[in-house]
Amino acid sequence: MQLFNMEEGRRANEQNYTIMCIDDESVNLKVLASIFKDHYNVVACKNAKQGFHHALKVKPDIILLDVLMPEESGFELMEKFKQHPVLADIPVIFITGLQDVEDEEKGLLLGACDYIHKPFTYGIVRARVNTHLEIIRQRNLLQKFALFDSLTELPNRRKWQQDSVDSWFSAQQEHSPMVFGIIDVDHFKKYNDHYGHQSGDVVLRKIANTIKRKLYEFNGAIFRCGGEEFYFYFPVEDACAASIVLATCLQSITDLAIPHQAVGANCLVSVSIGAVQIIPNENIALEQVMKQADERLYIVKNSTRNAVSLLELNQDNQQIPLDIS
């Protein structure tokens, strides 16, 4: 998997980095573009206004910024970047003819990550930009590591907290029905006790992969949010379609035919699912929906297990229970 191979990730991403150069002198823009165009995307801007506009549009990975420009200086533009939530974290390197130590100090205090004096040499500009891009690469990789579970390679709870909220709000805007829910592996502690934790890990990976494939078919997503607990969501037309998707997920696990003799002689590993179908709206929070999904899961866990409990909420968030097994 590319995510866990740093060298492959570095090479794959090299061409994707975008460097924005903002300088009022065309010759400087041409020189900077010639240094980087073979390895990175280069966006050139001739003044601060254009620079701000394009930065918002392309969200560059790093900005090389001249200080002395007519109308608006690089220092003024830097202050604007820092005040904008989308642009505040983009690293900026000042490239300037100003030689005073005070100017350099001012640039760094404004939040620039580096300061290069004109006339610059190709090698120094290239080396410094590459150093900062390497830092960005490592930061991005760390963020990815922080958002994925290393055992199952599924996105983790932190990623759930980001993505589920995004999906909730986009469905709310489009008035699209969604299903949010929890999948829990049945008798998993007994499995670990009987077969050992290594075998338990293999089972978790198989279950994660199987349900991920099923949910991806329906444009859904799944996250590992606890030991043997997975959160998920998917868009859906109606409760009948939701029931079919959930039943398919349930069946896909028993189809794996993994023996679970700690439960009984002919028993197989299974999962239980609690879920809520809802058109996301501002009168209820996603946390409340997940709490109701958890209550549905609890009902299944206290009865047959290896089953689904789906709760359908109407436009007024009133509950119309519909159970399938």
Ligand SMILES: [Mg+2]
């Ligand atoms: Mg200038």
